[in-house]
Amino acid sequence: MRSVTRKLALSSAAAVASLAAVAATVGPASADPPVGTTPAASDIVSVGSDTIQAFDNGLSAAYNATSPTSKYYSWDATPAGNITPKSGASTIARPNGSGAGITALNGNTHSTVDVARSSRGPQTGSDDWFIAFATDAVGWSAYTGGHAPSNLTSAELKGIYNCTYTTWNSLPSNPTASTATIKVYLPQASSGTRSFFLSALGITATTEPCWQTATPEENEGTDAAFTSNPDAIFPYSLSHYVGQVYKSKGGGNDLPGSLDAQRSLDGTAQILTASQDWNSSLSLTYSRNVYHVVRQADWSDATEGPRLKALFDRSSANGWLCKSSGTLITDYGFHSLGAGCGTRTGGK
Structure with missing residues (x-):
């Protein structure tokens, strides 16, 4: 795994303030054909x-x-x-x-x-x-200011999603953390992000006992499942996150809400806050074409x-x-x- 030496330094309070400020400035995202427009048969x-x-x-x-x-x-x-x-x-x-x-x-x-x-x-x-047109990466997000650490290793992330590690203090790199149970979320079964993320972790199971029954819409931390849930963890498209937070491409439910992806994976920051981009130094395991x-x-x-x-x-x-x-x-x-x-x- 490649890594960068500079790790994420934002405090939880700063991250909350940053996300709140961004959320306040973005307008609603467009959706579907414009109202009053019916695409022609030849469109x-x-x-x-x-x-x-x-x-x-x-x-x-x-x-x-x-x-x-x-x-x-x-x-x-x-x-x-x-x-x-x-x-x-x-x-x-x-x-x-x-x-x-x-x-x-x-x-x-x-x-x-x-x-x-x-x-x-x-x-x-x-x-x-x-027909490929761009590159994305899938990382992990968690409740801003919650019990999740700032960094997870790939082995720990896999262990969370295969239910080997069920509390935060059971993580090898985090033994003094909270004893609270990790709330493991995935998007719905038809989600490409879900299938890619599980495959990247080497998980072939279609269900695990620690997975929450709720399946929030992917890349929407606004879902009620995450509200006041300090133990939530959820895969996230890092491109979509950058678009929401830095590019004013989110709105309504299409925002990180209670979650942030400003975390590290194998010691590598997922999001580069200075350049307002996702980090191409992440392992290629988590990179995908769209x-x-x-x-x-x-x-x-x-x-x-x-x-x-x-x-x-x-x-x-x-x-x-x-x-x-x-x-x-x-x-x-x-x-x-x-x-x-x-x-x-x-x-x-």
């Missing part, structure tokens, strides 16, 4: 991942401002209920999470859904293209293909997102893939 619509939905709302606004032939619209992961994604589409249950988005993509045609947002990578056995997923058949289709390629391709003739979007990716806290933006990988 591109996406569903799925919570982690990249704020980015895709920004992508929609920026791309549509260029007056493309087919506009792009993104449906958020919440609230629960039914949506009709575009004109003439089938009505479907709103997909919440990467897995649900990919299921919706493969359970419908481009008359209903064109793209799944995914914060997990491709699996085998499908006819989809996973994707737009399309059907391979649509990509090669004479009508649907040009619409998708105009936005997502990486060729010299196409690919607005990778070629012409400027700082949009970093404006939302993600790290650029450079020439890797637009790379396609098959999977499901």
Whole structure:
């Protein structure tokens, strides 16, 4: 593991004040197609991942401002209920999470859904293209001013999530800490962040006795499960956290709330407060690409293909997102893939 010598120095009180100040300055995040707008049958619509939905709302606004032939619209992961994604589409249950988005993509045609947002990578056995556009990292967050230490090792983090360590003072690096029980939270089962985080820790179980039954929306420390919960621990997209805290890309429920990711992992600060960015020196174990997923058949289709390629391709003739979007990716806290933006990988 690589590490930096400078560790997180913010006190709990300072962290609370900092997060409160940021929360007070951000406006509400945009969500779904604008009120009164029904995407046309020829427009591109996406569903799925919570982690990249704020980015895709920004992508929609920026791309549509260029007056493309087919506009792009993104449906958020919440609230629960039914949506009709575009004109003439089938009505479907709103997909919440990467897995649900990919299921919706493969359970419908481009008359209903064109793209799944995914914060997990491709699996085998499908006819989809996973098109990478940025890099994210997943770290851990805990209640600001609570009982969690400022640093956890990977072994300790795994031990917390496989229920080896159930109290804070049972952690090898923290024997004099609180005797309180650790409250272990994960997002809902369809979450790409959940699946990536558990895989990074080497945990294959689908349930563990210490996991809380509540599954808060990923990257939302505003959930009631975390209110006045000094023993909560929760995985967090570090890009999304940077976007919320430093880039004014959060609002409403889409904020860290009671949690902060200004912690260290294996002695390496997850968040660099001076540069207002997540730390690329974290172990690559916790780094991941994020994707737009399309059907391979649509990509090669004479009508649907040009619409998708105009936005997502990486060729010299196409690919607005990778070629012409400027700082949009970093404006939302993600790290650029450079020439890797637009790379396609098959999977499901």
